[in-house]
Amino acid sequence: xxxxxxxxxxxxxxxxxxxxxxxxxxxxxxxxxxxxxxxxxxxxxxxxxxxxxxxxxxxxxxxxxxxxxxxxxxxxxxxxxxxxxxxxxxxxxxxxxxxxxxx
Amino acid sequence: xxxxxxxxxxxxxxxxxxxxxxxxxxxxxxxxxxxxxxxxxxxxxxxxxxxxxxxxxxxxxxxxxxxxxxxxxxxxxxxxxxxxxxxxxxxxxxxxxxxxxxxxxxxxxxxxxxxxxxxxxxxxxxxxxxxxxxxxxxxxxxxxxxxxxxxxxxxxxxxxxxxxxxxxxxxxxxxxxxxxxxxxxxxxxxxxxxxxxxxxxxxxxxxxxxxxxxxxxxxxxxxxxxxxxxxxxxxxxxxxxxxxxxxxxxxxxxxxxxxxxxxxxxxxxxxxxxxxxxxxxxxxxxxxxxxxxxxxxxxxxxxxxxxxxxxxxxxxxxxxxxxxxxxxxxxxxxxxxxxxxxxxxxxxxxxxxxxxxxxxxxxxxxxxxxxxxxxxxxxxxxxxxxxxxxxxxxxxxxxxxxxxxxxxxxxxxxxxxxxxxxxxxxxxxxxxxxxxxxxxxxxxxxxxxxxxxxxxxxxxxxxxxxxxxxxxxxxxxxxxxxxxxxxxxxxxxxxxxxxxxxxxxxxxxxxxxxxxxxxxxxxxxxxxxxxxxxxxxxxxxxxxxxxxxxxxxxxxxxxxxxxxxxxxxxxxxxxxxxxxxxxxxxxxxxxxxxxxxxxxxxxxxxxxxxxxxxxxxxxxxxxxxxxxxxxxxxxxxxxxx
Numbered sequence: 132x133x134x135x136x137x138x139x140x141x142x143x144x145x146x147x148x149x150x151x152x153x154x155x156x157x158x159x160x161x162x163x164x165x166x167x168x169x170x171x172x173x174x175x176x177x178x179x180x181x182x183x184x185x186x187x188x189x190x191x192x193x194x195x196x197x198x199x200x201x202x203x204x205x206x207x208x209x210x211x212x213x214x215x216x217x218x219x220x221x222x223x224x225x226x227x228x229x230x231x232x233x234x
Numbered sequence: 235x236x237x238x239x240x241x242x243x244x245x246x247x248x249x250x251x252x253x254x255x256x257x258x259x260x261x262x263x264x265x266x267x268x269x270x271x272x273x274x275x276x277x278x279x280x281x282x283x284x285x286x287x288x289x290x291x292x293x294x295x296x297x298x299x300x301x302x303x304x305x306x307x308x309x310x311x312x313x314x315x316x317x318x319x320x321x322x323x324x325x326x327x328x329x330x331x332x333x334x335x336x337x338x339x340x341x342x343x344x345x346x347x348x349x350x351x352x353x354x355x356x357x358x359x360x361x362x363x364x365x366x367x368x369x370x371x372x373x374x375x376x377x378x379x380x381x382x383x384x385x386x387x388x389x390x391x392x393x394x395x396x397x398x399x400x401x402x403x404x405x406x407x408x409x410x411x412x413x414x415x416x417x418x419x420x421x422x423x424x425x426x427x428x429x430x431x432x433x434x435x436x437x438x439x440x441x442x443x444x445x446x447x448x449x450x451x452x453x454x455x456x457x458x459x460x461x462x463x464x465x466x467x468x469x470x471x472x473x474x475x476x477x478x479x480x481x482x483x484x485x486x487x488x489x490x491x492x493x494x495x496x497x498x499x500x501x502x503x504x505x506x507x508x509x510x511x512x513x514x515x516x517x518x519x520x521x522x523x524x525x526x527x528x529x530x531x532x533x534x535x536x537x538x539x540x541x542x543x544x545x546x547x548x549x550x551x552x553x554x555x556x557x558x559x560x561x562x563x564x565x566x567x568x569x570x571x572x573x574x575x576x577x578x579x580x581x582x583x584x585x586x587x588x589x590x591x592x593x594x595x596x597x598x599x600x601x602x603x604x605x606x607x608x609x610x611x612x613x614x615x616x617x618x619x620x621x622x623x624x625x626x627x628x629x630x631x632x633x634x635x636x637x638x639x640x641x642x643x644x645x646x647x648x649x650x651x652x653x654x655x656x657x658x659x660x661x662x663x664x665x666x667x668x669x670x671x672x673x674x675x676x677x678x679x680x681x682x683x684x685x686x687x688x689x690x691x692x693x694x695x696x697x698x699x700x701x702x703x704x705x706x707x708x709x710x711x712x713x714x715x716x717x718x719x720x721x722x723x724x725x726x727x728x729x730x731x732x733x734x735x736x737x738x739x740x741x742x743x744x745x746x747x748x749x750x751x752x753x754x755x756x757x758x759x760x761x762x763x764x765x766x767x768x769x770x771x772x773x774x775x776x777x778x779x780x781x782x783x784x785x786x787x788x789x790x791x792x793x794x795x796x797x798x799x800x801x802x803x804x805x806x807x808x809x810x811x812x813x814x815x816x817x818x819x820x821x822x823x824x825x826x827x828x829x830x831x832x833x834x835x836x837x838x839x840x841x842x843x844x845x846x847x848x849x850x851x852x853x854x855x856x857x858x859x860x861x862x863x864x865x866x867x868x869x870x871x872x873x874x875x
Binding site for chain 2: 230
């Protein structure tokens with residue numbers, strides 16, 4: 132716990148995560164929300180890297196990071212295709228227009 | 235065992251022949267007759283080669299139904315003689331059929347059935363097991379049924395066939411009952427006749443008497459004894475050659491054979507021998523009376539057969555096994571001859587009515603002479619076989635002291651003399667009637683068997699030596715008799731007087747027939763019409779059957795009513811139940827359905843407000859939720875992840 136990198140890394144994670152969450156919550160454009168989601172997952176990757184460094188178990192860290200990146204890419208691709216479909220269907224990417232599920 | 239076994243082949247060969255004939259008939263119907271006759275002649279030769287085996291009672295055994303019954307062939311004196319008779323007469327009748335059936339349709343059927351019959355008859359009398367005996371018993375029954383109904387376009391033939399079938403079936407129920415009772419009453423259980431005789435002491439008296447009387451019923455059915463005789467006159471619708479073979483010479487003897495075969499077992503059953511005697515006596519007398527008044531020549535011969543079978547029963551009942559078997563063989567020969575001669579006559583004249591026929595002898599001298607020889611045999615003219623056999627029956631009854639039945643039997647003999655001679659004088663003597671205008675003597679195929687049988691009628695008593703020797707081994711007080719001894723015995727015994735009395739009175743009746751008949755018509759027409767209506771047996775059975783029909787109909791109506799009532803009840807119950815479920819449906823199921831629906835809709839209205847449709851808002855709430863959970867976890871774990 133006395134490791135200085137823990138604090139530096141921890142704050143970096145917090146900042147990136149905060150940026151990601153802010154982008155997700157504040158933007159009304161689906162593409163921007165996707166970018167926010169990607170930033171959020173970068174925070175997760177960063178957390179893994181720092182955790183691995185901290186515990187001197189870089190092998191597990193590296194492999195987990197690669198896995199997360201893979202998942203991230205796949206999720207991005209699927210979400211992008213969904214976004215394209217939403218645009219074709221509604222002619223808009225504004226979340227305010229996507230209210231069909233409203234009760 | 236092993237080696238030459240004619241007693242097996244005599245069963246197998248005709249059965250094989252029947253199949254061969256049936257198959258050949260598909261391709262060439264015209265050769266079936268000669269083929270069948272060939273089989274018949276070889277079979278007759280085989281049968282005659284059985285004679286040396288008879289004395290020892292040769293046995294052949296083949297595994298059949300394991301644990302139940304083997305297929306045993308026993309060639310002892312009792313069975314062999316009937317088998318030989320069936321085979322030899324069968325071959326003669328097959329030859330006769332070549333002429334008689336020449337212009338008939340369905341020859342294949344005819345010859346195949348006759349061969350099947352010959353094989354089955356030999357099987358019946360040579361069976362060592364009651365089970366196989368029953369099997370062959372039914373087989374000859376089927377042949378008889380099919381051949382009576384040979385002219386199946388003729389409703390009369392069909393009626394006769396069905397009557398024969400049903401009546402004999404009634405007897406067969408008795409036979410199978412008897413066989414099964416014996417099987418289960420004997421320890422160890424067996425169908426083997428010799429084994430049953432050995433273990434006869436293990437059969438309880440009650441079972442034995444049940445079996446004895448049940449088997450007597452079976453024998454009465456097959457041998458047309460009163461009151462089950464009615465099928466035999468109806469059986470005369472068969473071709474005459476069949477009547478000669480099956481309904482006169484062989485099959486009807488099966489019943490006599492059965493009682494003679496079972497005699498050692500049943501003779502001590504109280505009342506059994508008396509029952510056999512009286513069945514025989516009543517039959518011989520009633521049938522002879524009916525024969526006197528019969529107008530149809532074949533019907534008369536049928537009643538005569540019934541009557542002569544009655545003599546055989548009478549003989550067995552009085553313990554005269556040899557006499558019964560001796561009479562059986564001589565009767566088979568002369569009755570077959572009578573039938574063949576009558577058949578030749580019917581073939582030419584085209585009618586069987588004795589009122590129409592007369593003066594045949596001038597047109598058909600040989601047939602007429604043969605009929606005359608047959609009549610002499612039947613009526614018991616001295617030195618003809620029928621005389622010796624009937625005399626032997628009388629003397630065995632005398633020995634037993636059965637005087638009352640004996641008197642009736644002599645009365646029967648007088649009547650026998652009357653009807654046989656009357657038929658001869660009426661049909662063959664006098665002026666030729668018109669129906670005979672195109673008649674001429676029959677062909678060779680029909681002549682040869684008649685002549686051979688004619689010779690047999692005169693000489694068959696000479697075989698008494700062989701027959702008595704073969705029967706001697708069976709015991710029952712039978713001693714070997716030589717023909718010479720028979721002559722001496724016959725003419726010196728008191729029974730001879732009875733035979734002569736019968737002859738005398740018979741002659742008187744024949745000469746004075748018209749006067750006697752006229753007297754009866756004026757003084758005792760009731761009794762006469764009773765005889766002419768054949769003692770109302772047919773009417774009685776008709777009544778019984780129609781009563782049974784009525785009862786059955788009533789029963790059917792009852793059941794129908796019950797079913798109808800039940801249906802109505804069932805319908806009402808169903809309707810009621812339907813109404814109940816209907817109510818249940820509307821109140822319970824539909825009602826509850828509605829309730830569930832409204833509840834779901836109500837709650838849905840309540841919940842749907844949570845669905846904002848605002849993605850960003852939802853995300854915020856999601857994050858708040860995650861934060862709360864994280865906070866809780868952190869607090870719980872003391873800040874250590």
